[in-house]
Every structure is written in C-alpha cells, then in structure tokens.
Amino acid sequence: MIEMHDVSKVYANGVQALHNINVVIEKNQFVYIVGPSGAGKSTFIKLMYREEKPTTGQIYINGQNITQLKNRHTPYLRRAVGVVFQDYKLLPKLTAFENVAFALEVTERPPREIKRRVFETLELVNLRHKARSYPHELSGGEQQRVAIARALVNNPSLLIADEPTGNLDPDTSWEIMQLFEKINLNGTTIIMATHDKEIVNRMKKRVIAIENGRIVRDELRGEYGYED
Amino acid sequence: MKIRTLGRHLREGVKNVGRNGWMTVASIVSLSVTLLILGSILIIAFNLNHITTNVESGMELRVFLRLDATEEHVQDVEKAIETMPQVKETTFIPGDEALDRLIASLGSDGKHFEDFKDEQVLPHVFVVRTTVPQDIYQVAEEVRKLPAVEKVNDGGETTRTLFQVTGMIRNAGLVFTVGLAFTALLLIINTIRMTISMRKQEIEIMKLVGATNAFVRWPFFVEGVLMGLIGAIIPILILSFGYNRLLEYVMERFKLPFFDLLPISPLIYQVACILLGMGALIGFWGSMISVRRFLKV
Numbered sequence: 001m002i003e004m005h006d007v008s009k010v011y012a013n014g015v016q017a018l019h020n021i022n023v024v025i026e027k028n029q030f031v032y033i034v035g036p037s038g039a040g041k042s043t044f045i046k047l048m049y050r051e052e053k054p055t056t057g058q059i060y061i062n063g064q065n066i067t068q069l070k071n072r073h074t075p076y077l078r079r080a081v082g083v084v085f086q087d088y089k090l091l092p093k094l095t096a097f098e099n100v101a102f103a104l105e106v107t108e109r110p111p112r113e114i115k116r117r118v119f120e121t122l123e124l125v126n127l128r129h130k131a132r133s134y135p136h137e138l139s140g141g142e143q144q145r146v147a148i149a150r151a152l153v154n155n156p157s158l159l160i161a162d163e164p165t166g167n168l169d170p171d172t173s174w175e176i177m178q179l180f181e182k183i184n185l186n187g188t189t190i191i192m193a194t195h196d197k198e199i200v201n202r203m204k205k206r207v208i209a210i211e212n213g214r215i216v217r218d219e220l221r222g223e224y225g226y227e228d
Numbered sequence: 229m230k231i232r233t234l235g236r237h238l239r240e241g242v243k244n245v246g247r248n249g250w251m252t253v254a255s256i257v258s259l260s261v262t263l264l265i266l267g268s269i270l271i272i273a274f275n276l277n278h279i280t281t282n283v284e285s286g287m288e289l290r291v292f293l294r295l296d297a298t299e300e301h302v303q304d305v306e307k308a309i310e311t312m313p314q315v316k317e318t319t320f321i322p323g324d325e326a327l328d329r330l331i332a333s334l335g336s337d338g339k340h341f342e343d344f345k346d347e348q349v350l351p352h353v354f355v356v357r358t359t360v361p362q363d364i365y366q367v368a369e370e371v372r373k374l375p376a377v378e379k380v381n382d383g384g385e386t387t388r389t390l391f392q393v394t395g396m397i398r399n400a401g402l403v404f405t406v407g408l409a410f411t412a413l414l415l416i417i418n419t420i421r422m423t424i425s426m427r428k429q430e431i432e433i434m435k436l437v438g439a440t441n442a443f444v445r446w447p448f449f450v451e452g453v454l455m456g457l458i459g460a461i462i463p464i465l466i467l468s469f470g471y472n473r474l475l476e477y478v479m480e481r482f483k484l485p486f487f488d489l490l491p492i493s494p495l496i497y498q499v500a501c502i503l504l505g506m507g508a509l510i511g512f513w514g515s516m517i518s519v520r521r522f523l524k525v
Binding site: 102107150 | 232247433435438443
C-alpha cells in the first residue's frame with residue numbers, strides 16, 4: 001500500500017526533518033504516528049499527499065512512485081488519498097453539503113451522483129441533518145466529521161489524518177475515533193499522527209514512533225509510550 | 229473540461245460575488261470611482277480633440293493666380309493641385325466672381341467698381357483644404373513653384389501658432405489621461421490583492437482536496453470579470469446622465485460657433501466600450517495575478 005525507501009527531508013531553511021525513513025504499511029492497516037512535537041510527524045504525513053516532497057528517497061502509494069509524479073498530476077493523487085487536518089480546513093463560505101460536494105466536483109462527476117454520494121457520506125458521519133449548516137454554525141466535532149466526510153467521499157483506499165482530535169475534547173475525540181474505526185473496518189487504510197495517549201493505548205493498533213526525524217519504534221499492537 | 233463543469237464554474241463565480249459580501253462591495257465601489265474619473269477624463273479628452281480639430285479644419289490655403297493667367301493656365305494649376313495626395317478639396321473663385329462679391333460687400337460704395345467688370349482686375353483664386361490641416365504648408369510650397377501662381381497665402385504666423393496651441397492641448401490631454409489611467413490601475417490592483425489575499429487559505433484548501441489549478445482559477449476568473457463589468461456599468465450610467473445634462477446646459481447658455489461639444493451618441497457608446505473593456509480587463513487580470521501566487525500548494 002505505502003512504501004518509503006530511504007526517505008530524507010531537508011527544508012529550505014536547513015532543518016533536517018526526516019533521516020532515512022524506511023517503512024512499509026499494508027493495506028487495511030490502522031497506523032498511529034507518535035512522537036514529540038517537532039520530531040517530524042507532520043512532515044512524514046505531508047509527504048504522502050505531496051504537500052511536501054522528499055529531498056531524497058522514493059515513496060510508493062498503491063504501487064505508484066509519487067516522488068516522480070509531475071506537479072500537474074498531484075491533484076489526482078490527492079483525490080485517491082483522503083486527508084483530515086487538525087484545523088479541519090473547511091471552506092468557510094460553503095455549507096457542510098457544499099464542502100463535501102467540492103471534493104467530488106473536482107472530479108467532474110454528474111450532479112445527481114454528487115448529490116447522492118454526499119448525502120450517503122454525511123449519513124455515514126451522522127451529519128445528514130446539518131447538511132445546510134455553515135462551518136461556523138457547527139461544533140468542533142461536527143466540523144471534523146464534515147472534514148472526514150469530505151476525505152471519504154471519493155472512496156479513497158487511504159485516509160491520512162494529522163492530529164484530527166488535537167482541537168477536540170476527550171468525549172468528542174472518542175466519537176471521532178470510533179468513526180475512524182468504522183471506516184477502517186470498511187477496508188480503508190488509516191494513518192494518523194496523534195498526541196492523544198488515551199486513544200493510542202486504548203485502540204491497540206500499529207504504532208510508529210518518530211524522534212528527531214528517525215523511526216525509533218514500530219510495534220504492531222503498540223502503546224503511546226510517552227508521558228505526554 | 230466538460231461543458232457541465234464550465235456551467236459549474238460560471239455558477240460558482242456568480243455566487244462568489246454574493247458570498248464575499250462587503251469585500252465585493254468595496255472592490256466594486258473603488259473600481260467604479262476610478263472608472264468614473266477615467267470616463268470623465270476620456271469625455272473631456274474626446275471633446276478637446278473635437279474642438280481643436282474643428283478649429284484646425286478651418287485652416288485653408290489661398291492660391292492667387294497671376295492676372296494674365298489664361299484659361300489653360302487655370303486648368304494646369306487646378307490639375308496640379310488636385311493630383312496632390314494631401315489635398316481634400318479645392319474651390320475655384322474666378323476673378324470676376326471675386327469682384328462681384330467685393331461689390332456686394334461694399335454696399336452702396338460698390339458701384340464705383342462696376343466699371344471694372346469687364347476687366348481682369350482681381351486674380352483667380354483657388355481655396356485649398358487638406359485632409360490633415362498641418363499639410364497646408366507642404367502644399368503651399370509645391371503650389372508656389374507653379375508658373376501661373378502669383379502668390380500663396382497659408383495664413384502665416386497666426387496658423388502656425390494655432391497649430392502649436394492645439395498640439396499642446398492634445399499632448400497635455402494625452403499625458404493626463406495616461407497618468408490617471410495608470411493611477412487608477414494601481415488603486416484597483418491593490419484592492420483586488422487585498423480581497424484575494426484573504427482567500428489564500430480557501431485556495432490552499434481547494435488544492436489539498438484535489439482541485440486542479442484550472443478548477444480553482446475558473447470561478448475566480450468569472451468573479452473578477454463580473455465584478456469588473458458591474459464596476460464599469462455604474463460609472464457609465466452616471467456619465468451618460470451627467471453628460472446629457474451638461475449638453476442641455478451648454479446648449480441653453482452658450483452659443484459659440486467653435487465651442488461645439490460632441491453629441492451624446494456615439495461618444496457615450498465609445499466611452500462605455502472603453503470602460504467595460506477596462507473593467508473586465510482589470511477584473512480578469514487582478515484575479516489572475518492574485519490567484520497565481522497561492523496556487524503552489
């Protein structure tokens with residue numbers, strides 16, 4: 001599903017965020033990326049949907065080498081990979097429905113199909129009744145569910161999340177995690193960077209720990225392993 | 229791109245005008261004000277040009293033939309003048325006709341000249357006009373060389389000064405218009421930059437969700453052009469109304485022969501076309517340069 005070979009990343013300002021990362025993530029896996037702030041978690045995540053490009057090394061997603069992808073093909077990669085962000089990144093002037101629909105509109109699907117898919121996906125995240133609400137009218141948890149619906153609406157085989165519960169209270173975080181669990185059971189690979197010790201310890205999934213840009217731990221049924 | 233998607237972009241572009249509320253209003257107002265100033269300057273410039281052209285086109289050349297010129301000479305001169313490319317029209321005034329005019333103009337004193345009626349006392353005259361008023365000097369130079377020509381009157385210093393003045397008015401008008409158009413552009417670009425900078429985040433999100441650059445750009449393009457057109461229509465309405473009132477006022481108050489303003493049509497249509505074009509161009513260009521900066525996500 002995902003393979004990284006000798007991936008390093010040096011930013012333009014000279015900061016080396018990742019050193020020789022080698023990792024293989026199988027289809028249907030649920031993977032937590034943990035580690036202290038500034039360890040390289042976000043960079044690791046961003047490489048997978050090409051918000052950043054590696055300085056050296058190769059990255060394969062579904063057998064395709066995305067390091068050799070032309071920039072104008074990046075949008076097509078992003079449609080095959082759903083991404084969820086800590087700050088939700090919803091379009092503020094569009095309703096929940098329109099936000100989710102946007103991810104389908106870019107693929108130029110017929111409007112009827114878009115409408116059906118958007119309602120199905122909003123149903124999945126239990127927000128069908130909020131379809132006409134604007135982001136500022138929704139709670140943090142609801143906004144994040146809209147963002148998840150948007151990430152899922154294209155039926156991606158891979159869902160990437162960068163601290164999706166970082167701005168949410170524990171109860172809401174737990175709801176979101178159950179949603180991710182459900183999505184994973186439906187056959188979607190999930191990679192999630194997180195700081196949430198509770199969640200990681202409770203879910204017992206694969207845990208990859210990154211420190212100073214290196215993978216220092218990779219366990220199949222891991223624990224968070226840090227004292228916050 | 230599918231036709232359906234084009235329809236989507238048009239709809240989104242139109243909706244965005246509404247969605248952005250006060251920012252849209254601010255941009256349209258500042259565009260309207262600038263185009264109003266530019267439109268007024270254009271109307272003034274067109275009228276200045278019209279008046280100076282009016283004055284200049286009164287310029288003519290008088291060619292006096294020698295008193296002993298024969299019928300053949302007259303034809304030779306006429307032919308020579310009319311074959312010059314600069315010449316627009318020539319009028320021939322025979323010597324006896326000139327005398328008749330003189331007698332008529334002198335009223336009762338004119339009868340003293342009646343005796344000369346059968347003699348050639350006044351020369352034959354050609355009145356020559358050129359397509360470009362300034363060309364009369366060139367034509368005069370050529371005509372002077374013809375053997376049957378006694379003298380050529382090109383208006384001398386008076387017309388030269390006049391041409392200098394009209395030329396200066398034109399140049400000053402042009403410099404002023406270009407300067408103002410440039411200032412207007414700067415003002416507008418700034419406003420549009422501000423509106424779109426606020427939408428940096430929006431553009432980034434669209435790109436992260438898998439939109440191609442074209443997909444992001446199109447609605448902005450539609451929105452920009454639409455705002456440009458609305459920003460042009462407002463000053464066009466104000467200008468047509470205002471100019472109409474000005475014409476009525478000038479008609480009633482002044483009746484000067486050379487101070488003749490251009491009629492409302494086609495002037496206002498020309499100005500409207502220029503303003504609509506400028507508005508659309510500014511809207512298009514402004515949105516394109518601003519969006520481009522944020523597309524690299």
